[in-house]
Amino acid sequence: MIDALLFDLGNVLIRWDPRNHYRDRFPTEDAMEAFLAEVTPGTWNHEMDLGKPFAQAIAERTQLFPQHAALLAEWQSEWSRMLGGAIEESVALLQEVRADGYRIAALTNWSAETYPKALALFPFLDWFEDVVISGVEGIAKPDPAMFALALRRTGFDPARTVFIDDNLANVEAGRAAGMHAIRFIDTAQCRADLRALGVRV
Structure with a gap:
């Protein structure tokens, strides 16, 4: 029983879906999907789920993708928009x-x-x-x-x-x-x- x-x-x-926020930040769906797959993959988000501070995770990723610094910062600042x-x-x-x-x-x-x-x-x-x-x-x-x-x-x-x-x-x-x-x-x-x-x- x-x-x-x-x-x-x-x-x-x-x-919860990061697309809820990032869809407005890219000219096409394909560009958004490429960003999510390459720059913010699920494995990276999992690091924060495991307790890594957002600031640290974003800083590390920004070193790898400095051209996306502003978009990466929004993973924290605009997190609530990812909620549906x-x-x-x-x-x-x-x-x-x-x-x-x-x-x-x-x-x-x-x-x-x-x-x-x-x-x-x-x-x-x-x-x-x-x-x-x-x-x-x-x-x-x-x-x-x-x-x-x-x-x-x-x-x-x-x-x-x-x-x-x-x-x-x-x-x-x-x-x-x-x-x-x-x-x-x-x-x-x-x-x-x-x-x-x-x-x-």
């Missing part, structure tokens, strides 16, 4: 399981510097028993240590817990940690997958 749900945040409950708002259908789902007595917590790859901004914008983040944040802990999904930490802190029984994440590698790591795991595509699919596991939604 499932009695706990462990949620990812980014693109499960909160939309709450995924309201998912927030409704979260509210349902919470009201029905399921235990809920979050496990997120998120910078310690920007998480407080999200907390101020999205009141539902206060609904969780705990939020395990990679940038605070210095470890990140899909590292098994991140899942072990979340389970230890929450006291969730992995066999009775569903982990929900949009990243396949993270889903597989959650499954390896002993949890039921769902890859989030959209809320309707997630709801159907939860029902298949016996969750009352």
Whole structure:
């Protein structure tokens, strides 16, 4: 029987995409995509998710791409524009399981510097028993240590817990940690997958 749900945040409950900001900064989509792939790849953002200060990460990248210094600085100064708002259908789902007595917590790859901004914008983040944040802990999904930490802190029984994440590698790591795991595509699919596991939604 499932009695706990462990949620990812980014693109499960909160939309995040650097394109939301940078689309206005380039003349074409191709130019923007080239910048995102070459100058600000996901591996670089992951460094900040692991706790590297934005100022340091931006300075290091600016040394490699000095012609993009202004655009790189906006990764911090315009970070809030990268947010696309709450995924309201998912927030409704979260509210349902919470009201029905399921235990809920979050496990997120998120910078310690920007998480407080999200907390101020999205009141539902206060609904969780705990939020395990990679940038605070210095470890990140899909590292098994991140899942072990979340389970230890929450006291969730992995066999009775569903982990929900949009990243396949993270889903597989959650499954390896002993949890039921769902890859989030959209809320309707997630709801159907939860029902298949016996969750009352």
